[in-house]
């Protein structure tokens with residue numbers, strides 16, 4: 317059955333997060349206990365917007381806008397990255413902070429959700445300019461961030477160097493205090509964890525591997541020999557392409573913002589990494605067929621890994637996706653309406669809050685080590701990550717099975733709760749993951765109580 321959607325799709329990320337939430341709430345048990353908690357859990361606790369003057373290399377003062385949203389602290393202090401991007405805005409950052417709350421709850425790290433963004437074009441900035449923006453932003457955030465209040469990390473176009481500047485600035489503002497855990501994703505020399513830079517992709521891999529092993533895609537039990545396409549060649553995409561290849565997958569397509577390269581018999585990922593470093597793009601790689609940026613998503617494959625930006629698979633292209641499994645390394649690459657189309661076409665999706673949670677898990681390990689002044693072995697970090705990602709995968713798969721089995725009772729209970737018959741969406745893995753996460757946040761909120 318195909319769905320024809322004639323209206324323009326709403327691509328506002330905060331509206332999208334709300335639609336996902338509304339799909340999950342009817343499946344969260346104990347509806348009587350909610351009594352307004354559902355709305356509270358959705359609204360961000362705090363939204364900070366700052367205006368920052370920064371002198372750029374041209375000698376002029378330029379004005380930059382920065383955001384930090386703390387979505388929920390019911391399960392612990394805020395946690396989430398800071399991105400530098402021209403389209404960073406209040407609604408986007410709110411949405412990303414909300415996903416962080418669900419992500420932390422789902423993989424059971426003791427944090428709430430937060431996110432930050434600075435509106436800028438990172439490609440047009442020198443290193444010195446980025447440093448001044450970062451230090452000014454850290455100063456503007458002041459004591460709203462801190463080791464036990466809100467702990468930033470890298471996100472789009474920020475990295476371990478950015479985190480080192482945040483740490484240094486914050487430390488200058490708090491002399492004599494142990495401030496190492498104020499930020500994660502730091503360089504190894506500054507209390508960082510070697511595995512952090514590849515952690516998101518490593519988590520994507522563990523989740524995918526385990527999902528296949530437990531029979532998530534009948535007929536595709538392992539990655540060895542599977543055809544994989546990766547959209548995006550930033551931190552997550554690049555590491556994912558390499559890790560999947562090392563596991564024996566045939567990486568048949570990769571891309572970045574300029575375009576993609578495809579070879580149905582399998583690409584040499586190491587050679588592409590060299591090419592990207594030299595040419596600045598994978599799209600001109602000589603031993604593959606060059607494709608337009610959007611076309612990479614439509615290359616027929618077993619596993620598609622969107623590892624770029626939000627809203628990449630929409631009703632405009634969902635019908636043309638030719639994969640058996642989509643694993644969301646990026647946050648929010650699929651719209652709610654596209655989710656319905658994919659689900660009707662039998663394409664499974666391992667959702668972002670599960671698939672890309674490896675980054676925040678290893679951030680948590682870094683934070684815990686910093687607090688204890690310890691250094692764990694790299695292998696221990698990876699083994700702990702692996703166990704946590706596998707456990708979360710099983711929880712989601714089991715939850716979805718239970719939701720499908722109990723569909724009629726969920727439907728009638730929800731109908732009673734809202735006072736009238738209400739259709740509820742057939743649950744996919746995203747709704748199952750959200751239901752687990754929201755349920756954990758709800759339990760924490762109800763156990764703590766509402767103060768005063």
Ligand code: GLU
Pocket residue numbers: 395396397398467468469470471472500647672673675676677679
């Ligand atoms: N920015 C990453 C994410 O979206 C990591 C956040 C963190 O490590 O705190 O999950």
